Amino acid sequence: MPPLTTIGFDADDTLWENETNYHAAKRRFAALLSPAQPEERALAVLDEIEVRNVEVYGYGIKSYSLSMLEAAARLATGPLEPALLDSLLAIARDMLRTPVELIDGVVDVLQQLTPRYRLILLTKGDLFEQQSKIRRSGIADRFAFIRVLHAKTPEVYREVLHDAGAPAEQFVMVGNSLRSDVLPALAIGARAIFVPHPLTWSHEHVQPETMPGSGWIEIASIAKLPAAIQALEDE
Numbered sequence: 072m073p074p075l076t077t078i079g080f081d082a083d084d085t086l087w088e089n090e091t092n093y094h095a096a097k098r099r100f101a102a103l104l105s106p107a108q109p110e111e112r113a114l115a116v117l118d119e120i121e122v123r124n125v126e127v128y129g130y131g132i133k134s135y136s137l138s139m140l141e142a143a144a145r146l147a148t149g150p151l152e153p154a155l156l157d158s159l160l161a162i163a164r165d166m167l168r169t170p171v172e173l174i175d176g177v178v179d180v181l182q183q184l185t186p187r188y189r190l191i192l193l194t195k196g197d198l199f200e201q202q203s204k205i206r207r208s209g210i211a212d213r214f215a216f217i218r219v220l221h222a223k224t225p226e227v228y229r230e231v232l233h234d235a236g237a238p239a240e241q242f243v244m245v246g247n248s249l250r251s252d253v254l255p256a257l258a259i260g261a262r263a264i265f266v267p268h269p270l271t272w273s274h275e276h277v278q279p280e281t282m283p284g285s286g287w288i289e290i291a292s293i294a295k296l297p298a299a300i301q302a303l304e305d306e
């Protein structure tokens with residue numbers, strides 16, 4: 072395989088925490104609806120509505136907020152009280168203001184890789200929210216090219232690599248989602264490094280037996296990235 076020249080990074084749950092924000096919000100949602108609704112049922116209804124609504128509203132906290140309102144309306148035994156609506160909207164506002172918490176080892180790894188590779192940032196989601204997090208992350212200047220994408224399909228990766236001037240065979244994508252970061256990169260002839268996050272959303276899970284046998288490596292933490300890139304280049 073040709074040497075790698077460009078490394079693509081996913082952002083949410085790869086460079087910084089994201090799912091922890093949603094988990095905390097879901098616990099608050101369930102607490103607001105208890106004791107009338109058991110936590111398990113409240114979370115199951117919310118999850119089902121959330122997955123369906125992604126198709127309609129896209130990703131992000133504003134989309135999630137509409138799902139919380141819809142789930143509350145479905146779970147409520149009477150009309151939705153103004154105080155409950157206020158509390159649900161407060162959850163959304165707090166989520167949008169949560170500080171960006173970098174994952175351990177990220178700053179070090181970017182520092183190590185910068186001299187040898189071109190680093191690019193490819194994140195999927197709501198444009199306003201992602202741009203705000205990129206700005207607040209403090210690491211935006213490490214990336215030669217940044218894109219907020221509406222989807223992470225093979226076609227989108229092909230377009231982005233074209234715009235970034237990076238041939239697919241010299242590109243490796245790093246991320247916490249097999250579905251969004253690993254599979255579409257492999258589909259266009261690029262390589263991938265999978266860094267699972269303990270809280271990856273169920274919507275992103277892929278059956279392991281359907282994964283290709285080569286071209287990608289799984290690592291336990293982002294700190295192992297330089298060694299994994301070396302291993303892919305030696306394959």
Ligand SMILES: [Mg+2]
Nearest residue numbers: 081083084247
């Ligand atoms: Mg991610």
